[in-house]
Amino acid sequence: MSIVLRSVAGGCLVALLFGAAACDAGTVVSVPSAAASSPAPGSSGFFGGTDLAWVEITIAMNEELLPLLDLAPTHSADAGVRALAAEVRAGHEQELGVLRSLHDQAKLPSENPHKGMPMPGMVxxxxxxxxxxxxxxxxxxVLVQHLRAHLEQGVKxxxxxxxxxxxxxxxxxxxQVxxxxxxxxARLTGR
Known part of the structure; x- marks a missing residue:
């Protein structure tokens, strides 16, 4: 990926992390590919800086949450918490399949720069x-506290x-996310 593209994606990530939509739809970057097969703006496979940053950061956030959710069956005293953790885990696994496909379509680097990055909602x-x-x-x-922060940041x-x-x-x-x-x-309300 070109330096310019990474710079745009990095700038969009900063905007995403602080809740701003500073990367407007006019800031569009096409992932380099064969000139004859480049997707048109607004079509499937044409990724803007915000798209690229969102895919990478959501992969990192989902992957980092899974080990916490995996503790619920053996550590939780609440059947409702265990059920919620299992449902969130299943949903995040499904999302990860789609996110990884988008990651590959965008030709993003295999090393995710956001993995382990301290940020709101990152476990x-x-x-x-x-x-x-x-x-x-x-x-x-503890699980409810971290899960709530993760879900709230995911919505933002x-x-x-x-x-x-x-x-x-x-x-x-x-x-869908x-x-x-x-x-x-909504299911965490009152917990």
Whole structure:
């Protein structure tokens, strides 16, 4: 990926992280490919900077959450929390399949620069280790706290993608992410 493209994607990521839709639909970058087969703006496979940043950061956020969710069956005292963790995990796995396909279509680098990056809603390995040291109600409190932060940030990022993204498949997935995160957040009410 060219330096210019990474710079645009990086700038869009900063805007996404701070809740701004600074990367408007006019900031469109096509992923380099054969000139004869380049997708047209607004068509499937034509990724803007916001699309690229959203795909990478959502992959990282989903992957970093999974180890925490994996602790629920053996650490949670609440059947509702265990069920929610299993549903969130299944949904995130499904999203990851689509996100990885988009990642490949966009020809993004194999190393994700956002993996392990401290940011709102990103579950860190240290947080998973701390959660692993708890059981029962204490674990449930930690899981719910991290899950809520993850879901809320996921909604914000998906909203930015839906407003400023240009690639149709990516925008469609962002709409699905907003809806699913909203449903999961509603189930956390009162917890």
């Amino acid at each position: 860190t390995p240290e947080q998973v280790t701390a959660a692993n040291a708890t059981q029962g109600a204490a674990f449930d409190k 990022l998906a909203l930015s993608e839906s407003k400023a993204g240009v690639e149709p498949q990516t925008k469609s997935l962002a709409a 907003m809806a699913s995160r909203g449903r999961f957040l």
